Each structure stands twice: as C-alpha cells, then as structure tokens.
Amino acid sequence: MSDDVLSHIPAMRAYARSLCKGALDADDLVQETLLRAIEHADKYRAGTHMRAWLFTIMRNRFYTNIRKAARERTGDADCVSGGPVTQPDQEWHLRHMELWRQIGAIPLHYREAIVLVSVLGETYIRAAQILDCDIGTIKSRVNRARTMLKTALEPEF
Structure with missing residues (x-):
C-alpha cells in the first residue's frame, strides 16, 4: 500500500491546494491525510481506487478542519492590534x-x-x-x- 500512496502525493498536493487558501495549509492537509491513511490502512479494501480513497479522506479532513476552526475563538476580532494603524510621519x-x-x-x-x-x-x-x-x-x-x-x-x- 505505501508504494501506491506515495505515487499519489503530487495529485494530493494539487487537490489540497485547490481546497486550501495557502500552500502551507495545503501541505498540512496532505500530511494529515497521509497520517489518517496510515492509521486506517486496515479499512482500505483491495481493489478500491486508491486515489479516490485518499481524496475522500482529504476532503473529509478539510471539512472537519473548517468545522473546528469555526468553533475555535482565536480572539482575532477582539484584538486591538488587528485594526488599521497609521504610522506617525x-x-x-x-x-x-x-x-x-x-x-x-x-x-x-x-x-x-x-x-x-x-x-x-x-x-x-x-x-x-x-x-x-x-x-x-x-x-x-x-x-x-x-x-x-x-x-x-x-x-x-
């Protein structure tokens, strides 16, 4: 299975970049997807299309991350330093x-x-x-x- 997974990494990165805003977020998503695929390798059924299985994991992970981010309160909206600043000249x-x-x-x-x-x-x-x-x-x-x-x-x- 590992050989098949590694051959799909370029396609996974491309798909992750289409989902995420930045390249760093996309790389994190690919890493999370690979981690999930390794953790749940026993659930992969032989004969199933590997790329589709990985993309499904990635898509589900992406939406899970969005739901988590929506629940988290980072304080960005309350932070004074986030407001517009005019430097004295x-x-x-x-x-x-x-x-x-x-x-x-x-x-x-x-x-x-x-x-x-x-x-x-x-x-x-x-x-x-x-x-x-x-x-x-x-x-x-x-x-x-x-x-x-x-x-x-x-x-x-």
Missing part, C-alpha cells in the same frame, strides 16, 4: 528635512557625487562620466560625503 519628515539641510551644507563636489550615486541611483561609472572625473574620485567623494552626513546626523550621547 512627523519624525521621518523632520529627519528627511534635516538630511537635505545637511546635504546642502557639505561642499558642492561631495554633494554632487552623493546625490548622483545615492539619491538618483547612478552607477559610479556613470557618475564619473557626468562629473568628468575618475571613478576612484567618485568613490572617494561618495564615501567622504557619507561620512560627513553620518557625523552631522548622528545623535550625540
């Missing part, structure tokens, strides 16, 4: 404004490099072409600009 807005203020305060050649690479997403090669300098110079300027911004924006303890 005041602090991020202030930090954003401070970042741009500090970007404006660093020397122009560093500012151009950091804005091209970190803000606009240009590659180092493309930034070097735009600013008409070597790629090493761009890397150095971006690194120094990041260091200046980090130092300026770090909270003092």
Whole structure:
C-alpha cells in the first residue's frame, strides 16, 4: 500500500491546494491525510481506487478542519492590534528635512557625487562620466560625503 500512496502525493498536493487558501495549509492537509491513511490502512479494501480513497479522506479532513476552526475563538476580532494603524510621519519628515539641510551644507563636489550615486541611483561609472572625473574620485567623494552626513546626523550621547 505505501508504494501506491506515495505515487499519489503530487495529485494530493494539487487537490489540497485547490481546497486550501495557502500552500502551507495545503501541505498540512496532505500530511494529515497521509497520517489518517496510515492509521486506517486496515479499512482500505483491495481493489478500491486508491486515489479516490485518499481524496475522500482529504476532503473529509478539510471539512472537519473548517468545522473546528469555526468553533475555535482565536480572539482575532477582539484584538486591538488587528485594526488599521497609521504610522506617525512627523519624525521621518523632520529627519528627511534635516538630511537635505545637511546635504546642502557639505561642499558642492561631495554633494554632487552623493546625490548622483545615492539619491538618483547612478552607477559610479556613470557618475564619473557626468562629473568628468575618475571613478576612484567618485568613490572617494561618495564615501567622504557619507561620512560627513553620518557625523552631522548622528545623535550625540
């Protein structure tokens, strides 16, 4: 019987996915079905279509799980954390404004490099072409600009 059961696992997974909402629930259902089939192997009658027997076990197990879930009270409806939450954006807005203020305060050649690479997403090669300098110079300027911004924006303890 085990060889026959194993050959039906791909079909069982497909059927379980059609019943369940997610792949994890489907895999759990297949596992429960296989467990039930092993537990009740003595009830399988030779000559019966194995796939139909397994699918019947799966379908019955699926509906049993639905009935159990309906009886269980998980507290999801009562949970305050499940409600819509609006994150405060005041602090991020202030930090954003401070970042741009500090970007404006660093020397122009560093500012151009950091804005091209970190803000606009240009590659180092493309930034070097735009600013008409070597790629090493761009890397150095971006690194120094990041260091200046980090130092300026770090909270003092």
